[in-house]
Amino acid sequence: MNDQCPECGSQNLLHDYDRAEVVCSECGLVVRETLLDLGPEWRAFDSEQRDKRERTGAPMTYMIHDKGLSTDIDWRNRDIHGRDLNPGKRAQIYRMRKWQRRIRVSDAMSRNLAFALTELNRLSSHMQLPKNIREAAAVLYRRAIEEGLVRGRSIEGVTAGCLYASCRKCKVPRTLDEIAEYARVEKKEIGRSYRYIMRELGIRLPPTNPLDYIPRFASELGVSPEVQRRAVEILKQAMEVGLTSGKGPMGAAAAALYISSIEHDQRKTQREVSEIAKVTEVTVRNRYKDFQEKLGLEVDV
DNA sequence: AAGACGAAAGTGGTTGA
């Protein structure tokens, strides 16, 4: 493999054969998307045929961290004849052992990363998240692991946390609940990992903006573009007056959509709206009451 | 009968001593 990452020059590329991608393990960039299958391209019907056709050994596997090519250096300071080594040799061997240890450590890291990337892919394709989010999450995870933040907590939890963060950063927020639905970790753990990582990496994301939820909720509700537009308008007003600060963004988005749908004679029930926004009817109700009162909106029947 | 309403008690997470 003579490839290196065009982004950061690293030669440490990970091959994901299931997705036919090559991903840089340094920065998470997807380097190549069409990957060749290194397995045999022929079919053998008996062992004689196999021997003739086989030009290579067994396909290299990426399930084993070092592709089965690692070497061990014995800890005894003896040569192959069992004799003691002279001091010069000993020092050399000592240095070699040191490097091997270091390589092993970074190997454990890339194994961890490989697993995390697989999980990340599984999660985000389940949730139909765009590629840029996947990559952002991968980069984040990479940083987390470099800082040693993953140790002691589950890889799944941390990947889910990174994904949550990336969604927010890319302005297509998913709720913790939504991620928890597909992740093999519960919401609490995801939130914990998320907060921990963001704190340790010194990343500060602005609170989720209710506006970011509107497009998705609107399309899931199946309301017209006008309804969506009006909902945005209502929300903006509400935000100016400070009706949304400190409140759950989803509740606010839901309420705006609810009001807007009524105004446009496309009435959705509180139940429908609340289900999509993953809040209760009561919350929709409270928010919408607030909006109605404080913004002087005439909304009845 | 379904939807909307509101009171009251419960929940999980943050904050500040």
Place this chain on the structure above:
DNA sequence: TCAACAACTTTCGTCTT
């Protein structure tokens, strides 16, 4: 570490369409 706290949920009985 604990208690206070705000936002949100759950539950449930009542009113409205």
